[in-house]
Amino acid sequence: MAAALSPGEQHHFFAKWANEQGIEMNGVAPAKFVGRGIGIVAARDLEVTLISIDSKPIRSRNFPKSFSIHGRLAAHLALTYSDLDSSHRPWQDIWPSEQDFKTILPLNWPTNLQSLLPAAAQDLLAAQQKKLEKDWKDLQSFLPPDSKDLFTYTWMIVNTRCFYWDYPNLPPSRLPKKRQSLTADDCYAMCPFLDYFNHTNEGCEPLHDASGYAVISNRDYKAGEEVYVSYGSHNNDFLLVEYGFILAQNNCDVTQLDHLILPKFAEAEIETLKEDGFYGTYTVTNRCVCHRTQAALRLQTLPARRYRVFVSGADDGSSDQKRVDIRCRQLLDEYAREIIHTEDIVDGLVVKGDLETRVGEERSTKEAVEEDKARAEQKDILARRWKQIRDVVNSCSRGLNSDGKKD
Numbered sequence: 147m148a149a150a151l152s153p154g155e156q157h158h159f160f161a162k163w164a165n166e167q168g169i170e171m172n173g174v175a176p177a178k179f180v181g182r183g184i185g186i187v188a189a190r191d192l193e194v195t196l197i198s199i200d201s202k203p204i205r206s207r208n209f210p211k212s213f214s215i216h217g218r219l220a221a222h223l224a225l226t227y228s229d230l231d232s233s234h235r236p237w238q239d240i241w242p243s244e245q246d247f248k249t250i251l252p253l254n255w256p257t258n259l260q261s262l263l264p265a266a267a268q269d270l271l272a273a274q275q276k277k278l279e280k281d282w283k284d285l286q287s288f289l290p291p292d293s294k295d296l297f298t299y300t301w302m303i304v305n306t307r308c309f310y311w312d313y314p315n316l317p318p319s320r321l322p323k324k325r326q327s328l329t330a331d332d333c334y335a336m337c338p339f340l341d342y343f344n345h346t347n348e349g350c351e352p353l354h355d356a357s358g359y360a361v362i363s364n365r366d367y368k369a370g371e372e373v374y375v376s377y378g379s380h381n382n383d384f385l386l387v388e389y390g391f392i393l394a395q396n397n398c399d400v401t402q403l404d405h406l407i408l409p410k411f412a413e414a415e416i417e418t419l420k421e422d423g424f425y426g427t428y429t430v431t432n433r434c435v436c437h438r439t440q441a442a443l444r445l446q447t448l449p450a451r452r453y454r455v456f457v458s459g460a461d462d463g464s465s466d467q468k469r470v471d472i473r474c475r476q477l478l479d480e481y482a483r484e485i486i487h488t489e490d491i492v493d494g495l496v497v498k499g500d501l502e503t504r505v506g507e508e509r510s511t512k513e514a515v516e517e518d519k520a521r522a523e524q525k526d527i528l529a530r531r532w533k534q535i536r537d538v539v540n541s542c543s544r545g546l547n548s549d550g551k552k553d
């Protein structure tokens with residue numbers, strides 16, 4: 147390594163001037179190099195401060211590579227959780243508390259409230275529980291006894307604070323093999339400070355390369371305005387289950403009708419849908435009925451050949467639209483009745499003193515206050531989500547005349 151020499155007084159003076167003009171040099175400085183004039187030197191050790199599966203402390207734990215990356219990161223965080231000297235201690239201290247997660251994440255809600263989630267959110271929650279259980283089963287022998295609650299907490303820390311990372315820091319000799327072995331679930335890393343950013347529809351895109359992450363502003367911001375990043379194109383059921391919040395205006399939001407449509411098919415029709423790639427994910431927005439829903443309703447309503455020409459793309463289906471819209475409206479009316487019923491139940495939830503989950507429990511006043519506050523927040527987010535769905539269903543239904551014509 148060539149020695150970095152002092153660049154001379156005028157360069158220090160220039161660097162100070164540039165700093166006053168708004169240019170910030172962080173961890174680097176000008177220096178003189180023999181044969182190259184002035185260049186830039188690292189003014190201190192510069193390391194990529196990420197928690198990823200390639201971080202030294204995690205590699206040294208030798209967790210089997212077959213275990214999920216999510217699970218391995220969570221196990222590492224659980225094992226260092228009580229270590230006051232751990233290298234990420236100041237970072238850990240600003241993470242949400244276990245009580246915060248008990249309140250906001252449906253995974254931790256009492257089952258009577260989980261069962262009041264929309265069907266699509268319940269499916270996502272079931273998949274999340276399955277992943278967590280698998281990771282716990284794999285990793286519990288590496289953790290102290292009775293650490294399931296702590297592991298669940300750190301697993302959710304990883305879930306809510308990770309960003310996409312496909313290991314660009316690996317040497318070119320290892321990169322192709324590594325990337326080949328990755329699944330979407332493996333592309334995770336945690337980055338201090340980046341995980342402060344909240345999500346909105348159109349926020350800044352976090353960029354990543356071998357040096358780590360960068361967030362470049364996507365537009366001008368006024369001082370005091372919140373700067374968001376986008377976590378991806380997620381609907382509100384996904385945001386609720388994975389992150390514990392919903393957006394009031396979500397450009398990616400959809401309302402799913404699978405639980406109304408799928409049970410009405412005979413087994414052979416389900417096979418047909420699977421073969422044709424039209425099984426499940428039937429959605430509507432306040433203005434449109436998605437193509438998959440259109441296909442499924444055609445199979446339910448029309449002669450098989452009319453369905454077939456539609457899914458093959460040979461016919462745009464407009465001559466059958468009236469019948470399909472009538473069927474769609476019936477379904478939306480059915481859903482509207484179900485929504486009102488669920489909203490009544492949510493509205494009637496008692497958040498103070500006598501919930502089913504509390505019968506026979508001895509609780510301190512502090513616990514009781516926290517639990518009542520959590521129930522009130524859970525009730526509130528359920529009420530808001532169901533109102534969003536009711537508005538979408540009613541608006542979509544209004545867009546279809548009772549004789550099937552669009553208004």
Ligand SMILES: C[S@@+](CC[C@H](N)C(=O)[O-])C[C@H]1O[C@@H](n2cnc3c(N)ncnc32)[C@H](O)[C@@H]1O
Nearest residue numbers: 241242306307341342343344345346389390391
């Ligand atoms: C990556 S962290 C962002 C920092 C976090 N707000 C905190 O206090 O540490 C992700 C979490 O922030 C919260 N969050 C992010 N975007 C949000 C939003 N638009 N509205 C409400 N909560 C949001 C959710 O609790 C989510 O699980």
